[in-house]
Amino acid sequence: MVDRQPFRNAVAIVGYGITKSRRHADVPVGSLAVETADQAIEDAGLTRAQIDGVATGTSMPAYGSARVLRAGHGFVDSGFLREHMALDTSWSYDDVSFPPALVRAVQAVASGAAHHVLVNRTLFNPAGRYNSFGRSAAAGAAQWTAPYGYVVGTSGIAMPYMEYQQRYGMRREHMAPLALRIRRNVQAVPEAYWHGTELTFDGYMNSRMISEPMCLFDNDIPVDGGGSFIVTTAERAADMPHAPVYITDWGLVQDTYRPAPGTLGSLDAMYEPTRVMAGKLWNRSGWKASDVRVPQFYDGFLPLVLWWMECLGFCGVGEAWQLVQGDRIDPKGDFPLLSGGGNLGWGRIHGIPHVLENYLQLSGRAGARQIDDATSGIATYSVPGYADATAILFSSDRSS
Incomplete structure (x- = not known):
């Protein structure tokens, strides 16, 4: 029995704005946020005066010697946007990151708390080394992990990634086709950081090891950048300039595990709560994994793509690495993985990027890289099983 929710396809994305990703922008991140917010408002055919809700993702990097704890410089929150854009809002919300904030914005619109909500996420890349660990001592549970290098996300992912390789026969060279495919895909996206820079198999295999078996190109690069979206009701969306993209359903991992400090837990610890969430998501939506045409799985660390595929039932456990080897994941293939x-x-x-690609493809605005029959999609976020792990389903058909 399908347990469909009242918010199903009741709210749509109707506009977006994006800024080019740069290692260090020549303006504060607050300026980038206002820039993309105004782009999104104009794209939706609205004015600032019509925005009555704001949601943001505000978590910021905890690294570097120049960390700035000030809105508009180290992070962007709803208060900053309301003040600097003179927005008269009836609802606002700040979350740790963008996909959870988008979900709350959908709930606000569906409930009538706001009519047009601006959702923003802008990231700041402080000066200094990314993986610095400035303390000379570790107390509590961290004393058993920090001295051995478990202080950043890459080392936390390396352990379950090695576990996955050993269990299922995967080797580093099997990840290369996915890394190369993503890099080729982004050559069609001028705003992306790696646009204009190719990656070869040898370049991937010979890249610097960060935390074995995680190499340099298994990690996303810290940048200044971000984007904004406008969400409103399906009824209002019908009168706006662009085809709306509806939020059909979403899942948030709730029964999260508690890994040791600096680690991200075992492979099984990630899978179990995410598969529970996936079962509820597919049951509520009435969809199957095979119904998804635009798959955009979170790839802040590249192994996460494989784990999201398996947790959500797009393939069997231990099979995802085999499915990314051929042409099937090309933008014109039958599984255009991370086409954006x-x-x-x-x-x-x-x-x-994952929500943006769903919006552009399902609204028919992806230009030369438009996917055939792009009527359904999924975007995921974060480490499977972790506290803010999110999966969102999108549709171009309100009746789906």
């Missing part, structure tokens, strides 16, 4: 370039192409702007 993902984080590996755009840089670290969290879930923005």
Whole structure:
């Protein structure tokens, strides 16, 4: 029995704005956020005066010597946008990141708390080394992990990735086709960080090891950048300039595990809560994994793509690495995986590229890279099983 929710396809994305990803922008991130917000408002055929809700993702990098704890410089929150854009809002919300904030914006619109909500995520890349660890001592549970290098995300992913390789016969060279495909895809996206820079098999295989078996190109690159979207009701969306893209359903991992400090837990710890979430998502939506035409799985760390595919039932456990070897994942293939370039192409702007590609493809605005029959899609975010792990389903057909 399908347990369809009242918010199903009741809210749509109707406009977007994006800025080019740069290692370090020549303006504060607050300026980038206002720029993309105004782009999104104009794209939706609205004015600032019509925006009555704001949602943002605000978590910021905890690294570098120049971390700035000030809105508009180190992060962007709803208060900053309301003040600097003179927005008269009835609803606002700040979350750790963009996809969860988008979900809350959909709920606000569906409930009538706001009519037109601006959703923004802008990332700041401080000066200094990314993987610096400035303390000389570790207390509590961290004393058992930090001295051995478990202080950043890459080392946390390396352990379950090695576990996956050992269980299922995968080797580093089997990840190369996915990394190369993403880099080729992003050559059609001028705003992305890696646009204009090719990656070869040898370049991938010979790249610097960050935390074995995670190499340099298994990680997204920190950047200044981000984007904005406008969401409103399906009824209002019908009168707007562009074809709306409806939010059909979403899943948020709730029964999260608690890994040791600096680690991200075992492979099984990630899979179990995410597969529970996936079962509920497919049941509520009435969809199957095979119904999804535009698959955009989070790739802040490249192994996450494989794990999301398996947790959500797009293939069997231990099979995803085999499915990314051939032409099937090309943009014109039957499984155009990360056709929009993902984080590996755009840089670290969290879930923005994945939602953006769903919006552009399903609204028929992807230009030369338009996917045939792009009527349904999925975007995921974060590490499967982790506290903010999110999966969102999109449709171009309100009746689906």
